[in-house]
Amino acid sequence: MHVRAFIEEMERLAPPYLAEDFDAGKIGLIVEGKTTIETVCCALDATPSVVKRAVAGNADMLLVHHTPLWTPLTSLTGPTAALMRDVLASGMNIYVMHTNFDHAECGVNDALAELLSLENTESMTLGLTGDCSLSVKEIANRLDCPVRVWGKIKKIQRLAVVGGSGFDPLFIAEAKERGADAFLSAELKHSVYRAAPLPCIEATHYALEAPAMKRLAAQRDWRFIDDAPVLHSVP
Amino acid sequence: MHVRAFIEEMERLAPPYLAEDFDAGKIGLIVEGKTTIETVCCALDATPSVVKRAVAGNADMLLVHHTPLWTPLTSLTGPTAALMRDVLASGMNIYVMHTNFDHAECGVNDALAELLSLENTESMTLGLTGDCSLSVKEIANRLDCPVRVWGKIKKIQRLAVVGGSGFDPLFIAEAKERGADAFLSAELKHSVYRAAPLPCIEATHYALEAPAMKRLAAQRDWRFIDDAPVLHSVP
Amino acid sequence: MHVRAFIEEMERLAPPYLAEDFDAGKIGLIVEGKTTIETVCCALDATPSVVKRAVAGNADMLLVHHTPLWTPLTSLTGPTAALMRDVLASGMNIYVMHTNFDHAECGVNDALAELLSLENTESMTLGLTGDCSLSVKEIANRLDCPVRVWGKIKKIQRLAVVGGSGFDPLFIAEAKERGADAFLSAELKHSVYRAAPLPCIEATHYALEAPAMKRLAAQRDWRFIDDAPVLHSVP
Amino acid sequence: MHVRAFIEEMERLAPPYLAEDFDAGKIGLIVEGKTTIETVCCALDATPSVVKRAVAGNADMLLVHHTPLWTPLTSLTGPTAALMRDVLASGMNIYVMHTNFDHAECGVNDALAELLSLENTESMTLGLTGDCSLSVKEIANRLDCPVRVWGKIKKIQRLAVVGGSGFDPLFIAEAKERGADAFLSAELKHSVYRAAPLPCIEATHYALEAPAMKRLAAQRDWRFIDDAPVLHSVP
């Protein structure tokens, strides 16, 4: 498959116009390599470990959610130089789907809803709400990460979920209005918690976004390369 | 004591020039009430619960770390109107020490060092490093909150601590350079973890900053009003 | 009447979309108090005197043209704290209609036209022109304030009026083009006078804008609270 | 006298570094004409009438307080073209001293103090305060213009004066602190009056600034060209 055909396919899946403005220039074909794509690998981040495993697996394309070139650069030094050396020397392409995939129909939040068996889902500005039959413990199990519960939860009937760093006061207010009992996302700030009208379940950024990449890989018969944070709770 | 005398005393403790630029207009006497100060209460945040308890205790002054008027406002509505009604109607003053207290000699980070029994401490741009003889579990006990450990920690010999939301890549790099084995703060972002050269111990914002207010209250014989987040880890 | 119903009624009278951009966040319900509105007072400004008289009259709502919270604030001190204490402690609401009322059909300039018996009026970008049968002295009488006449006026046949601080060179040029003989507004600057193609009649800001609030109060059977500047001309 | 020598003399009188930033490029030799200066005229503004009279008087230099080219221009049309035609065709220079003359020792405010016989004067950030033995009526006589008195004045003992448009809340607060009973300036805004801690005497911009130009002309034996606004109060 020519790289142009691959790009067209990905743009159908996660149209670039769905991306937030801050993603301008930071999605799509971020590193250009070979023009023929046979082997595709998929991961959440292009970490050094992910890149080495993809290159070792002769990947022609590495599809990720987070670009490795976020901050505009005028030099290639340190870890970025090392990473780009591995990528460019191998001829592997890197393609990024970020907030366009967050907003896409079969994207990040849809994968979360499936993983958590949410029913009767309803879209929000970002993320969605759905009927939830899981306990917090079961949610943590499905996500495969410890979670922190802020506030008191008796029983969750309607759960709001936003993949990534989604604890925005506006989103929480919207979830409340739509009847949610709890809000699941990552990276909760103290000041947001203080004003939150709903109890918050804080998982990790990785645990909420990796499922969408993993599911996509499974659907297309690509290899998913897992690289979860090393994390444990004490006590 | 006249309110002016109280202000002078606090300015000696946490001089306003130590504050970050973003705190301009957001520290000092934030709500002006009675001019005679007899009863002082002290808390981390001016939450509705804290304010009600302070007013019920006939406080003339409520000293807090976080201003209740962070976002510049041109109207007084909703929860802010309710809070200000309680405060203004009672004549209670609110005084804020924020980043000036973070940077002060006997401030937020110094209180943390004492709580964690750090020795041979050395100041950083923000926060400090010190010899640590506690395990992560003991740290969590002292802070009275569950913590999340990111990365692998064998034994901590030199610990870096930054009260509040201090996981800044520049601070972590500085801590690494100064020989720290681990970095303790709150509100760690995924992208920061990915590039961090040190394992990170993530406590809560409250657990890291409340000790300084509590210690100050104890020293001056003021009442400390506790209002910790309701939080537990699963599993 | 519920406060929401009151707001809807005012928004019909002076729709928020008519306001200038600089009024964003500075019109509408500026101080939120009781939810049931029985007694309404009306004034041009929420001065300390106006607020005290409204509170003494058990007003649930004070409707004004100029917001008391113009400059965005991150503290409540001095006269603003004193004013807000009176307002919040009483539970009185404050509602503001500013440039939306200037531009409204039955608003500030329409009330001026009626007060000055202007006929065959025609709208301008701001304010209006109309046939005038009054002398300058009669105008001053109707406005109940001394006026200053800049330039030479023989007889006014067609008068342009802009309530408030309306001596803008573009508005004066528009008035000239539309056939006006004189321009009535407040707060004339030297440089504007120097280039003005029309003689200017300078009243006070208060005298030009209060009539609209007074008329509105009369129409709705509300109490109008007058608080005109203390002013006299010498010689 | 060569024009360079004239400029040096004026720069000693009102050094350019005393000017406000907004005067950058708007003071000094604003229109360049003949290099030999014999006849100098002096006025507050370079109005068409002033320019015609200066040209008719064979002036080589017209010294004014307000530049005729305030707004940066990329065309010469309408009244500005007509004015510049008169100036350039005659070879007359125009030299401007603005806020540098306001702040100069023998400048605008010093001339006002002399005109009003103020004693024991003290400089403020802008303008000055002085002991005053005149009534408001006598002040109006000396200034040769009707004044408006805002607020109640019994007897003025210490008067603050700021030439031009000087009713700035910060200046009024400073005057109050320095013991002034009243504040004399021009172009008072409604919102400033509402918060003013002192009664305000509002003269005209011209009446406050022309005396300095007139005095300067008298000192140097230049011709002063008067062009006061045509103004009267009703009633």
Place this chain on the structure above:
Amino acid sequence: MHVRAFIEEMERLAPPYLAEDFDAGKIGLIVEGKTTIETVCCALDATPSVVKRAVAGNADMLLVHHTPLWTPLTSLTGPTAALMRDVLASGMNIYVMHTNFDHAECGVNDALAELLSLENTESMTLGLTGDCSLSVKEIANRLDCPVRVWGKIKKIQRLAVVGGSGFDPLFIAEAKERGADAFLSAELKHSVYRAAPLPCIEATHYALEAPAMKRLAAQRDWRFIDDAPVLHSVP
């Protein structure tokens, strides 16, 4: 002919809405003089020499491509004062057509195409491409200026031309896409050359833009005043 009629005619020829944003306020009637236009002169720039010759020829109107008042000014000194003195004293008008004439149908680029006998022309974002039967030497002859050739040209079949300073990477890329073999314009930068996908023929700004003014003069029976740069190549 009244000057208004002249302006209307020019606005039909080169409609102001075709101009780039940076030309705002810098096209149209830039210096206003007599209202009756009998004699019109035409040139590329209003240089001192051009103005003197136009005035000597009793021109009522000087039509140019480049405004003499590009940088917004708050003073008239030095060469600009001298130039404006000549213009204003004579009562001659100056009218400017700049980027609106570049984009006009019968404008700058169209005149170039005619001069170089380009056929089957096609418009670009700016400028055009056309079949070219001239050698580089013949192009230099027609333009009446030495040219510099950057890169290797064998035979030009399809030439892209942009009058003025048109070596923009985006325009060169567009020309390449449209099948051009070479790109003719003025003022080539080193960095643009380094990345250019086409050989570049660098003429002078004057040689590329004067033909349009000359042709316009010929069509209307106006006098064209030539003032080409004094230029020669070595060796």
Place this chain on the structure above:
Amino acid sequence: MHVRAFIEEMERLAPPYLAEDFDAGKIGLIVEGKTTIETVCCALDATPSVVKRAVAGNADMLLVHHTPLWTPLTSLTGPTAALMRDVLASGMNIYVMHTNFDHAECGVNDALAELLSLENTESMTLGLTGDCSLSVKEIANRLDCPVRVWGKIKKIQRLAVVGGSGFDPLFIAEAKERGADAFLSAELKHSVYRAAPLPCIEATHYALEAPAMKRLAAQRDWRFIDDAPVLHSVP
């Protein structure tokens, strides 16, 4: 030699603090490769041809004047990806000295002065002036590029030179004041020529800046890689 030692040496030669603000982040070690530097190549630009020749010559370090990463980038595609692939895959470093080398004592302009045998040189804000005994033809020979002469030159006695794109009106005015007869630089704009008080000799950017790199290579026994623009004048 360790790369750090190489950097220190270059920073002594062309101290970073001499660079213009716009060079922030664009000078110094721009691409990081091997840490041991044995073979150094030197060129004006890191063009694809220069990079290929340097890599073929086993260079560990390529020293250039112009960074290949001028525009901040968030992707590596097209020609930049191809260039960086060659550089990173080989492990070659790229080090940039730009405006710091322009301003350095033994830098760009000093090399030009030597090449043109200028005597009694005097520094300007940028560039220098010196006594010149060459004709324009000899200057063109020494620079090894055709030049364009704008204006009339009889005999050059005192020549101003500014390497690179130095035809700035302020620099030309400074040169005139310092007694120069002619100004040598590159990339002259029409509008600058129109107002220039001196005749201008326009060489190429490359011809003026390459000599400094060539001289530096000769001094250090590095290889200079020439890649002059392909350029000829017609006629």
